[in-house]
Amino acid sequence: MKRPFQSIRWRIQVWHGLILFIAIAAFCMTAYQLAWLNQSRRIDREIQRHERQLFKSLIEANESYFSERNNGNKRIPFPEELYQIFETGKIQLPEEALNEFSGNASGYYYFAFANADGELLLKSENAPDQLSFLPLPDEVGMQEEFRTHGNLRESAHSFNFGFRIIIGHDIQSELEEKHRFGWSLGASGSGLWLIGLLGGWWLAGKAIRPIQFISQTATRIAEGNLNERINTAGTDSELDQLSHVLNHSFDRLNAILEQQRQFTADASHELRTPLTILLSESQRMRKRGIMRNAEDYQESFELCHDAATRMRHLVESLLLLARQDDGYAPLATVDCDLATIIQKSIKLHQALAETKAVKLQAELPNCPLTANPDLLAIVFNNLVGNAVQHHQGNGLVQIKLTHSPNAIIVNISDDGPGISTEALPRIFDRFYRADLSRSDAHAGHSGLGLALAQTIIRNMGGKIEVSSKLSQGSTFTATLPTSSKT
Amino acid sequence: MRILVIEDDPGLRRSLSATLKEEGFAVDQAADGEEGLFKASEGLYDALVLDVMMPKLDGWQVLEQLRPQHTVPVLMLTARDSVPDRIKGLNTGADDYLTKPFDSDELVARLRALIRRTSGKTQSQIEINGLLIDTARRSLSKDDQEIELTAREYSLFEYLALHRGEVVSRSLLYERLFDENDNSLSNLLDVHVSNLRKKLGANIITTRRGHGYCIE
Structure with a gap:
């Protein structure tokens, strides 16, 4: 079994989970921070309000003192004046206002005043014992700070003339609320993450499914069901394109395989008939109790010999074709003259041509080239042989060699029966015979000749073309590059 | 055939x-x-x-x-x-x-x-007057003793045996037993029939003059 983390689905899932986690966590943290910042500001404003309230009531309580000092002028006193009143100890305390700064109930307020030396001037009874006043500012008039000690939030001020103030507030309930908020954020974030994971798993599965489908189909095809193809949705998505590419590959493989299968079937088919003759003749001659004369044996051996020759020719052609096909062991090339090679092919078919009253007319200027003369001989034996053998008699076969600096062209044209348009594209196919007839299937007629000729010429870098009209004749044109490879 | x-x-x-x-x-x-x-x-x-x-x-x-x-x-x-x-x-x-x-x-x-x-005969053996024809082996025997016949003689005898009781005309026999390349010399059939009579006994094949041959 596959390890889970090797599967794409799992990998997608893991990365998806990680990214989703980071995003949700960042969002929750930001929300948490913002909420607390907001809360802190509200608390600070509340502390400032209480501070103002305290001073207001202090000033009101000591109004008489201030108006006396200011010669009856009513104005808001400076902090220094308030400080002095502390220093002098003549301060009147507004009892009512001080009620707000008492007790230890949740959310209580407290205050404390100190002088430059750190001596406590006044503090509410609920103020904590440890109070850290701000140091005195160096030059400028005042320094202030908000700070949090444990569950206490304080606003501290210090003035350059020595007056130091702390107003504090118990924020226990706000802290608890903050924690609750944190937990609920965490919980909803986790919930969101889980839903995201499930969605991701589903999405990854959905994305993977076509791949699994493709892979299953491809496996079935690989196991031998070569006619099956991957279904394409026709959406031209990336996977569809992949499917098309795969299908195309399968088509090509199948075609090659089919071609190979056909070739093997054809080859064995061609071998069956001569083999049957050999078997049946040898069996017949082996039988006892039948009077035979020398002629009977002679005839039988001739049949056997013909069959064996056919088989040999076929096997040789197949072997040559196979070697030419995979470019195996290129045969040695020598300097030769194409004119001489074609001349030999013509001589080989001269006798048959004469009996059919076919005139062989050749125009062969010298044409030196570097190639394998045996292979070229096979090609032109086939081309010239076909022209003569398929000729209905009484006619002309013209062989014309021309060469330019770039190419050598050999034209072989006859005024024979021609090739039908249906047969024309197939005549280079292996084992294809235009007339389907084996009645003249003597030793040289395997249906491989043109296929072999074409393969040889192609391997030399050239080509064979054919044009033909029924009952008017055919022209085969072999074109070779001047510098042949083979 | x-x-x-x-x-x-x-x-x-x-x-x-x-x-x-x-x-x-x-x-x-x-x-x-x-x-x-x-x-x-x-x-x-x-x-x-x-x-x-x-x-x-x-x-x-x-x-x-x-x-x-x-x-x-x-x-x-x-x-x-x-x-x-x-x-x-x-x-x-x-x-x-x-x-x-x-x-x-x-x-x-x-x-x-x-x-x-x-021909409707599923049995490969036919018996006629103590003669046993094995059509599978193309042999003829009497009391387990094989009687040597040429291929043409056997074919003629088998054809008549398969149509036992019928009178088979000479032209039908020529059609059935000789191919188109045989020189149908009219006495070729007579030669085979007389050879068969020599080997199997004179009465085995009767001649209906003007009609043909028959195995009763």
Whole structure:
């Protein structure tokens, strides 16, 4: 079994989970921070309000003192004046206002005043014992700070003339609320993450499914069901394109395989008939109790010999074709003259041509080239042989060699029966015979000749073309590059 | 028994004909489907050996055109041994099927079996007046003693035995037992009949003058 983390689905899932986690966590943290910042500001404003309230009531309580000092002028006193009143100890305390700064109930307020030396001037009874006043500012008039000690939030001020103030507030309930908020954020974030994971798993599965489908189909095809193809949705998505590419590959493989299968079937088919003759003749001659004369044996051996020759020719052609096909062991090339090679092919078919009253007319200027003369001989034996053998008699076969600096062209044209348009594209196919007839299937007629000729010429870098009209004749044109490879 | 071999390969055609002739059949040949169909339509033959791959008309087409009117047994020869081909052959009306390369003894045995089946005789042995004819082995014996006969003599005797009680005309015998290349010298049949009488006894075959021969 596959390890889970090797599967794409799992990998997608893991990365998806990680990214989703980071995003949700960042969002929750930001929300948490913002909420607390907001809360802190509200608390600070509340502390400032209480501070103002305290001073207001202090000033009101000591109004008489201030108006006396200011010669009856009513104005808001400076902090220094308030400080002095502390220093002098003549301060009147507004009892009512001080009620707000008492007790230890949740959310209580407290205050404390100190002088430059750190001596406590006044503090509410609920103020904590440890109070850290701000140091005195160096030059400028005042320094202030908000700070949090444990569950206490304080606003501290210090003035350059020595007056130091702390107003504090118990924020226990706000802290608890903050924690609750944190937990609920965490919980909803986790919930969101889980839903995201499930969605991701589903999405990854959905994305993977076509791949699994493709892979299953491809496996079935690989196991031998070569006619099956991957279904394409026709959406031209990336996977569809992949499917098309795969299908195309399968088509090509199948075609090659089919071609190979056909070739093997054809080859064995061609071998069956001569083999049957050999078997049946040898069996017949082996039988006892039948009077035979020398002629009977002679005839039988001739049949056997013909069959064996056919088989040999076929096997040789197949072997040559196979070697030419995979470019195996290129045969040695020598300097030769194409004119001489074609001349030999013509001589080989001269006798048959004469009996059919076919005139062989050749125009062969010298044409030196570097190639394998045996292979070229096979090609032109086939081309010239076909022209003569398929000729209905009484006619002309013209062989014309021309060469330019770039190419050598050999034209072989006859005024024979021609090739039908249906047969024309197939005549280079292996084992294809235009007339389907084996009645003249003597030793040289395997249906491989043109296929072999074409393969040889192609391997030399050239080509064979054919044009033909029924009952008017055919022209085969072999074109070779001047510098042949083979 | 007269057989038509329809095969386009000249070598195989000659070889098959020679084999069948030596086995005592009268054999005619056809080199392509058209010729084969023309000859087979005469209705002279006891069986056809039909190749599938042929020019002009292939084996299937010959069989299709032949089939409704002619019930002659047909043995198909093919180079392709795929199952669909066999099914096609049997569906088209072929009676038997052989794949090249085949054993010529098997071909002969199957042809005999086909002919026997269509003549309604499922038994391969026939007994006549103490003479035992084994059509499978093509032998004749009396009291377990084999009697030597030439192929033509045997064919003649077997044909008469298979039509026991009927008077078989000389022309029918020529049609059935001699092929188109035989010089039908009118006394050739008489020579065979007199040879048979010498070997088996004078009374075994009776002559109905003007009508033909008969085994009572």
